Amino acid sequence: MSHIQVQDDQGVRIISFNRPDKRNAFDLNMYKQLTEYLIEGEADNDIRAFMLYGKNNCFTSGNDIADFLKNSDLGPNHPAVRFLFCLLELKKPLVAAVSGAAVGIGTTVLLHCDLVYADSTAKFQLPFVNLALVPEAGASLLLPELVGYQKAAELLLLGESFNAQTAHRLNMINEIVADEELFSYALSQAKKLANQPPQALQITRQLMRPHKNRVQHQMHQELEQFSARLKSDEAKSRFQAFLKK
């Protein structure tokens, strides 16, 4: 069974993560599929919005840590890099429904979403420094802009997990939804977006992101540092420690 599943429902492309034995950690193939489904959806006039969802009461535990040890060269064709730049370039709106762990890229992807809903089990974490890495997806720029420098420093430098109430207070999510209603509520919101006039919707979204070039520049800076860190002894020993646990 594929670890990325796709379903189109009344103009919404629902992309679900489903790798239960690894808490939906993204491996290279998952990044490739994610990117393909997004690119395909962008080109399809019947798709008006995307929704990201993690099955098995988990959004995603982030990048597969075993892959960090195997693939340290983050060139422009690396599947994770292609996914991140695809996110940045998306024209159609993106909704996320977060249940359970949203770690690393599981949290940074939300900074590129238009609407984010979480249930009471959601747990966010940005453990880049803990893993001897640096942030990605433009989070080193987007997070301080969203939540303020000191709060962002707490989240990125200490790398502790935080719950849905904190994420809501920091304006990182729109709403906390009852656990059993998360999927249907997020989907109903995505369908509202899908029913809006598509051109006005996409242009408005574009106008609301005047900082795109700055984010793109920051992402390149982050990736340069991230690649170097992946090769460092301190990072390798953190990855090995996690995998031995």
Ligand SMILES: C/C=C/C(=O)SCCNC(=O)CCNC(=O)[C@H](O)C(C)(C)COP(=O)(O)OP(=O)(O)OC[C@H]1O[C@@H](n2cnc3c(N)ncnc32)[C@H](O)[C@@H]1OP(=O)(O)O
């Ligand atoms: C460019 C992107 C960068 C990033 O995304 S950096 C962030 C990388 N991710 C992490 O550091 C998160 C690592 N995972 C965790 O902290 C925990 O897991 C969770 C909090 C997500 C869940 O904890 P619990 O419910 O206790 O599950 P469990 O026993 O730790 O994990 C179950 C199985 O899943 C594997 N697993 C979990 N996350 C990952 C991962 N990110 N990469 C590879 N494997 C992972 C484990 O090893 C284990 O596997 P086994 O049953 O074989 O021992």
